[in-house]
Amino acid sequence: MFRCTFYDYFCALKIVKGMNTIILGIESSCDDTSAAVIRNGYLLSNVVASQAVHEAYGGVVPELASRAHQQNIVPVVHEALRRAGVTKEELSAVAFTRGPGLMGSLLVGVSFAKGFARSLGIPMVDVNHLNGHVLAHFIQVEGEETEQPEFPFLCLLVSGGNSQIILVKAYNDMEILGQTIDDAAGEAIDKCSKVMGLGYPGGPIIDRLARQGNPKAYTFSKPHIPGLDYSFSGLKTSFLYSLKNWLKEDPDFIAHHQTDLAASLEATVVDILMEKLRKAAKQCGIRQVAVAGGVSANNGLRNAFREHAAKYGWKIFIPKFSYTTDNAAMIAIAGYFKYLDKQYCPMDAPAYSRVALE
Numbered sequence: 001m002f003r004c005t006f007y008d009y010f011c012a013l014k015i016v017k018g019m020n021t022i023i024l025g026i027e028s029s030c031d032d033t034s035a036a037v038i039r040n041g042y043l044l045s046n047v048v049a050s051q052a053v054h055e056a057y058g059g060v061v062p063e064l065a066s067r068a069h070q071q072n073i074v075p076v077v078h079e080a081l082r083r084a085g086v087t088k089e090e091l092s093a094v095a096f097t098r099g100p101g102l103m104g105s106l107l108v109g110v111s112f113a114k115g116f117a118r119s120l121g122i123p124m125v126d127v128n129h130l131n132g133h134v135l136a137h138f139i140q141v142e143g144e145e146t147e148q149p150e151f152p153f154l155c156l157l158v159s160g161g162n163s164q165i166i167l168v169k170a171y172n173d174m175e176i177l178g179q180t181i182d183d184a185a186g187e188a189i190d191k192c193s194k195v196m197g198l199g200y201p202g203g204p205i206i207d208r209l210a211r212q213g214n215p216k217a218y219t220f221s222k223p224h225i226p227g228l229d230y231s232f233s234g235l236k237t238s239f240l241y242s243l244k245n246w247l248k249e250d251p252d253f254i255a256h257h258q259t260d261l262a263a264s265l266e267a268t269v270v271d272i273l274m275e276k277l278r279k280a281a282k283q284c285g286i287r288q289v290a291v292a293g294g295v296s297a298n299n300g301l302r303n304a305f306r307e308h309a310a311k312y313g314w315k316i317f318i319p320k321f322s323y324t325t326d327n328a329a330m331i332a333i334a335g336y337f338k339y340l341d342k343q344y345c346p347m348d349a350p351a352y353s354r355v356a357l358e
């Protein structure tokens with residue numbers, strides 16, 4: 001039998017009370033603590049506190065990330081509300097990243113969201129981080145013209161943990177057509193950059209170096225797997241072994257050929273990504289194609305999208321740089337659409353570290 005608690009009544013009252021739908025979004029899946037406020041689909045604020053503490057270790061240290069989230073979460077939420085000019089009592093719901101991500105990091109955002117929503121008597125909306133990346137294309141900003149994709153469209157989601165081709169049928173209806181069977185594109189770039197002795201994260205460094213290099217200088221192996229799935233572990237190995245051989249002949253090989261190595265690596269990753277995306281677009285007969293996730297900041301990938309638009313008549317959607325890496329604006333917008341669909345989250349919903357897409 002369905003029973004309404006006092007809390008349910010209180011939430012329902014809040015939902016019907018106002019015309020404005022104001023969502024606080026909270027993101028803490030990895031090493032960025034972020035909070036954002038969205039009113040009726042328009043972004044009012046997006047505050048991100050990044051954690052420099054990991055740079056010294058060449059990768060994210062989960063325990064340190066979790067501790068930094070604990071320190072950051074209250075001031076970041078406070079600042080997001082302040083910049084938005086919104087009081088906590090005006091919020092309609094709290095949206096939060098429930099997963100996937102680092103469990104210790106997620107728990108900070110999830111626990112905060114639960115406590116905050118409960119204390120205000122408003123509903124919670126759980127957001128899958130990956131859906132958030134895709135729906136970042138629907139964030140609107142007052143006074144800015146934003147062209148949004150129409151359904152259905154394809155989205156290439158490329159980050160440090162994922163490389164997926166997604167068929168987006170509606171805000172809350174997505175299907176993964178293909179994904180990596182081993183490493184993600186960003187992970188492969190980061191690892192190759194580490195092998196070259198460059199800093200962390202390697203993606204932006206490789207991107208910068210690649211602009212001055214020759215993308216055809218070196219050839220690395222590309223995967224031959226069927227369907228729309230990706231694989232990047234072979235490229236990583238091929239890069240490592242090629243480099244080892246070259247270093248035997250010239251111990252300063254990396255220093256002498258840094259830009260060409262970066263450009264060739266980037267070009268190989270972009271080729272692998274675009275080949276399957278072309279295949280997906282052809283199979284689905286879809287020409288609206290978006291890109292999302294941290295690696296979508298990459299200039300080589302952005303150029304490849306523009307070239308495909310010109311060559312194949314694709315209508316492309318490339319996110320603003322601020323929405324490529326982890327941010328709460330994308331969680332708030334995804335939460336907004338779920339809230340409109342009345343897809344609320346129960347108080348006992350646990351965080352999850354792995355789950356592809358909703």
Ligand code: KG4
Pocket residue numbers: 030158159160161162185186187189190201202203204207293294295296297298299324325326
């Ligand atoms: O989406 P994201 O911020 O975090 C998750 O993995 O969820 O993506 C981070 C990844 C890292 O691998 C980083 O090196 C990569 O995005 N990245 C880039 C660029 N900026 C960030 N990769 C290539 N070129 C870039 N400009």
